[in-house]
Amino acid sequence: MAPSKQYSEGGQLQLMDAERIEEEEECFESIDKLISQGINSGDVKKLQDAGIYTCNGLMMHTKKSLTGIKGLSEAKVDKICEAAEKLLSQGFITGSDLLIKRKSVVRITTGSQALDKLLGGGIETLCITEAFGEFRSGKTQLAHTLCVSAQLPIHMHGGNGKVAYIDTEGTFRPERIVPIAERFGMDANAVLDNIIYARAYTYEHQYNLLLGLAAKMAEEPFRLLIVDSVIALFRVDFSGRGELAERQQKLAQMLSRLTKIAEEFNVAVYITNQVIADPGGGMFITDLKKPAGGHVLAHAATIRLMLRKGKGEQRVCKIFDAPNLPEGEAVFQVTSGGIMDAKD
Numbered sequence: 001m002a003p004s005k006q007y008s009e010g011g012q013l014q015l016m017d018a019e020r021i022e023e024e025e026e027c028f029e030s031i032d033k034l035i036s037q038g039i040n041s042g043d044v045k046k047l048q049d050a051g052i053y054t055c056n057g058l059m060m061h062t063k064k065s066l067t068g069i070k071g072l073s074e075a076k077v078d079k080i081c082e083a084a085e086k087l088l089s090q091g092f093i094t095g096s097d098l099l100i101k102r103k104s105v106v107r108i109t110t111g112s113q114a115l116d117k118l119l120g121g122g123i124e125t126l127c128i129t130e131a132f133g134e135f136r137s138g139k140t141q142l143a144h145t146l147c148v149s150a151q152l153p154i155h156m157h158g159g160n161g162k163v164a165y166i167d168t169e170g171t172f173r174p175e176r177i178v179p180i181a182e183r184f185g186m187d188a189n190a191v192l193d194n195i196i197y198a199r200a201y202t203y204e205h206q207y208n209l210l211l212g213l214a215a216k217m218a219e220e221p222f223r224l225l226i227v228d229s230v231i232a233l234f235r236v237d238f239s240g241r242g243e244l245a246e247r248q249q250k251l252a253q254m255l256s257r258l259t260k261i262a263e264e265f266n267v268a269v270y271i272t273n274q275v276i277a278d279p280g281g282g283m284f285i286t287d288l289k290k291p292a293g294g295h296v297l298a299h300a301a302t303i304r305l306m307l308r309k310g311k312g313e314q315r316v317c318k319i320f321d322a323p324n325l326p327e328g329e330a331v332f333q334v335t336s337g338g339i340m341d342a343k344d
């Protein structure tokens with residue numbers, strides 16, 4: 001079996017058997033397994049061509065959307081879903097079983113202990129974390145740091161996995177990865193090789209990139225997906241009040257896709273968002289800002305972080321909304337080595 005990469009104690013990439021990675025990454029059932037349940041390989045191929053690579057992912061589609069795939073009749077879809085149900089147990093589970101399932105959550109360090117503490121350990125897999133704030137508030141720098149820390153071994157508070165980066169504003173800088181990797185004692189070239197990057201130019205392109213990602217995530221161990229920024233293209237491609245309803249509907253579809261990726265592949269999804277003026281914010285406070293994307297984004301993001309500038313290179317992160325984190329703030333700093341604790 002071909003060797004693949006893993007990290008040593010010092011965080012350097014090492015070679016390890018692909019077999020071991022597979023053992024660790026059995027969090028989903030490959031779509032190929034449907035063949036053992038009597039589904040013919042031609043139909044499995046049709047599912048793959050439609051971007052469905054796992055049985056878990058299949059169960060996240062409605063029958064209506066599956067019958068929309070060319071060559072799949074209603075009867076075939078029924079048979080496929082029945083076969084997938086046999087492979088997965090998708091019904092009710094007990095609270096204790098859910099607690100065991102939640103143990104698979106990985107928390108990826110942000111590079112700052114203060115910020116990690118605020119987040120209960122770091123950026124979580126299985127959900128969407130949104131960071132919003134004004135320009136230069138550190139959203140993209142946090143994304144760059146996570147690109148590296150997601151590759152650290154678990155015992156170093158990393159995710160031991162690859163990273164996918166969708167850039168809608170052209171702000172990703174591979175050269176920033178180099179000093180950040182060095183700071184964590186990792187080989188910068190290997191770290192860059194483990195990041196797959198795509199620049200999106202339209203909201204449709206952004207959505208199609210997500211569909212294509214399923215194939216890659218089913219093949220290799222990914223632990224982090226970044227979309228920086230999730231909303232920018234929607235704000236360009238839909239203009240005015242007249243298109244707002246359609247924009248929100250398409251945004252909801254995109255966010256639903258992100259949630260499904262997080263759950264299907266045990267991946268942390270980190271998205272950045274812009275802020276807009278909040279005219280209804282209050283009579284006495286001028287210059288009040290709120291996150292863009294309205295209720296649709298508010299409901300999709302599990303953990304919402306508000307970033308703002310502090311003194312000098314310091315930045316402040318406030319928990320804006322999170323189901324299981326107490327309210328609080330943490331001060332951190334942007335440095336050439338990425339996000340770090342603030343030095344007073």
Ligand SMILES: Nc1ncnc2c1ncn2[C@@H]1O[C@H](COP(=O)(O)OP(=O)(O)OP(=O)(O)O)[C@@H](O)[C@H]1O
Nearest residue numbers: 134135136137138139140141142171313334335336
């Ligand atoms: N190499 C570096 N060393 C130290 N600080 C840096 C470095 N690179 C960027 N920064 C800091 O990070 C800030 C930019 O932060 P970032 O790009 O994350 O902002 P953002 O919140 O994503 O804003 P925008 O909405 O404009 O993309 C810069 O203003 C600078 O203060």
